[in-house]
Amino acid sequence: MxxxxxxxxxxxxxxxxxxxxxxxxxxxxxxxxxxxxxxxxxxxxxxxxxxxxxxxxxxxxxxxxxxxxxxxxxxxxxxxxxxxxxxxxxxxxxxxxxxxxxxxxxxxxxxxxxxxxxTASEGGIYGRFGYGPAVRQNAVTIDRRFAEFLPTTPDPGGVELVMLADVTDRVCEIYDRWRRLTPGAQVRPEASWGNLFADPERFRGGGSDLFTLLHPDGYALYRYYREDREMVVDVVEMRTVTTDAHAALWRTLCGLDLVARVKAELSDNDPLPYLLGNPRLVRTTGRYDGLWLRLMDVPAALTARGYRTDLDVVLAVTDPFRAAGGTFALTVRNGHAECAPTERDADIELGIDVLGSMYLGAYPARAFAAANRLQAKDSGKLRALEEAFGTDRDAVLGWFF
Ligand SMILES: CC(C)(COP(=O)(O)OP(=O)(O)OC[C@H]1O[C@@H](n2cnc3c(N)ncnc32)[C@H](O)[C@@H]1OP(=O)(O)O)[C@@H](O)C(=O)NCCC(=O)NCCS
Incomplete structure (x- = not known):
């Protein structure tokens, strides 16, 4: 061509x-x-x-x-x-x-x-192709020397210090349980695991090789660095299936005595700040998108996901790049959706990029309405749309590609 x-x-x-x-x-x-x-x-x-x-x-x-x-x-x-x-x-x-x-x-x-x-290298390129950012990530730094856990924080234990090479099967098994629950996570092919486990020196950014903490329902892979003569830990990947695994792993990371700070990436509603007496210790140092998403087929995509509440709405979707747009009636009952083209008047008008951002539940409809990128016939429809698209578990990218 x-x-x-x-x-x-x-x-x-x-x-x-x-x-x-x-x-x-x-x-x-x-x-x-x-x-x-x-x-x-x-x-x-x-x-x-x-x-x-x-x-x-x-x-x-x-x-x-x-x-x-x-x-x-x-x-x-x-x-x-x-x-x-x-x-x-x-x-x-x-x-x-x-x-x-x-x-x-x-x-x-x-x-x-x-x-x-x-995953996008720059934020200004892909909206024109109908993509919206769909996963949010927060880079955080915790000064663990001052981290004290609240009396309400579980202390379930169960964390082992292990060599990564000895536990790769268990790490893969935990990831797979985690990704089944987590919007934005993908099935991880063996070659992606190979890239992670190979841990090439040129991707370590001057840090150590990977250290591993393992719990029956979670793991944390991290590196040690020196920063201004202090020891710092960078959590490269942490996946937890249960809140106990999350608390147990964070207690262990915050128990690394000679380490000044722990750096990690958290989703918006990660409970870590609420485990600590001083939630400000979880200092956000960066906030960015982790995945971009485009609907190729609006009815197929909207009927494939679950919803938090029932919904009756007519969406007019514009697509600047392909011919996937149109007017669609979306009906949700008990989490299950039906969606088909309709001649009815639209309740909500939006770009396919905005629908992409809302698809995994990470970006709320009302923010796009306030930015004039989504027009709702009335505020009730807008609220209903946002509630239905919301999720109980934050979207997280499973593995970077
Ligand atoms: C980003 C990159 C692929 C763009 O390639 P390109 O051939 O110059 O892009 P095109 O000329 O086809 O541009 C396509 C559209 O994107 C826009 N665009 C391209 N790069 C852009 C940028 N960095 N910022 C904003 N808009 C950009 C163009 O203006 C054009 O808009 P239009 O078609 O609506 O007029 C290229 O610059 C590159 O390889 N960069 C380094 C690696 C990289 O970042 N890859 C992307 C990984 S996700």
Whole structure:
């Protein structure tokens, strides 16, 4: 396919491998070794990639794979997960990303996948393609020297100090129980575990290799750093199935005596501040999106998730990129939805990017209404929409891709 003079958009071939590698390394500023490339090829089949080529030179790349995503109501939906998006700095802003995305989304539509997801490098690019940020993450730092737990905080114990290599099966099993409950978490393929467990030195940011705390219903993987001559711990991944596992692991992390601060990523309603006598000790140092989401098929996506309350609403959805928009009647009874195109007047008008942001329950409808990106016929419909789309468990990205 040639949309831009001199540039062809097509599937990657084996002959493109070296060009894709150099382009990806240049785009993201990291070199990859053979073991990493081998695992990446198992994670994302290189022959499923879309490339932009000028002659035989690769100047653009998008890779993708089908993922199983947990959505509200402890349900799962197949989604296209996109990654490795890059355009050569010599060829930027000529429409190559748009051309590759047009082809990639045509393929996703043909596969019948109701959602597309990815992690975005920048916030200003993807709204025009119908994506909205759908998971929120908070970077926090806790000065653990002053952390005292309230008398109400459970002290269930059960945490073991272990070597990661000895407990990989248990870590995978706990992750899998956690991801079934958690909107935004994906089934994790073996090659993704391989990347985590390999723990290459170049991704440690000057920290130690991974240390592991294991509880029957949770785990924490973390590194030690030196910061201004003080010892700091960075929690790389913590997954807890139960509140007891959460309290037990945090008690252990806050019990690392020689450590000044513990850094971690928390979702909005993580209970950690409420376990402590001084909730301010959990200091938010950054707040950002963890996943972007686009509905490829509005009725299929909206009927795939569960809802917190009953709902009767007509949504007019605009799609600036594909033809997935339209007016849809959404009816929810006992958590189960029906959704179909309708001729009825809309109660709510919104962009498909806004619906993407609301889909996992992390972003409330009222904020978009206040920003004039969602128009509601009346405040009752707006409140009902927000309540129904809300979730009991915060959305969290399962594994970065
Ligand atoms: C981001 C990147 C892929 C854009 O590629 P590109 O070929 O220059 O993009 P296009 O020319 O097709 O632009 C597509 C649209 O996005 C907009 N856009 C592109 N980059 C943008 C940016 N950084 N910020 C805001 N808008 C941007 C363009 O203005 C254009 O808008 P329009 O089609 O509505 O007029 C490229 O700059 C890149 O590889 N960056 C480094 C790696 C990276 O960040 N990858 C993304 C990982 S998620």
């Amino acid at each position: 040639t949309l831009i003079p001199g540039i062809t958009i097509r599937s990657a071939t084996e002959a493109d491998a070296a060009g894709v590698r150099l382009l990806t390394e240049t785009s993201f500023g990291t070199r990859s070794d053979e073991a990493w490339l081998e695992r990446s090829a198992r994670l994302f089949d290189p022959l499923d990639s879309v490339v932009a080529v000028e002659g035989n030179r690769v100047v653009g790349h998008v890779r993708s794979r089908e993922m199983i995503l947990t959505v509200p109501g402890e349900r799962t939906v197949p989604a296209c997960g996109i990654a490795g998006v890059g355009v050569a700095p010599t060829h930027r802003r000529r429409g190559i990303l748009r051309a590759m995305y047009t082809e990639q989304h045509r393929r996703t539509e043909a596969q019948g996948l109701p959602l597309t997801i990815f």
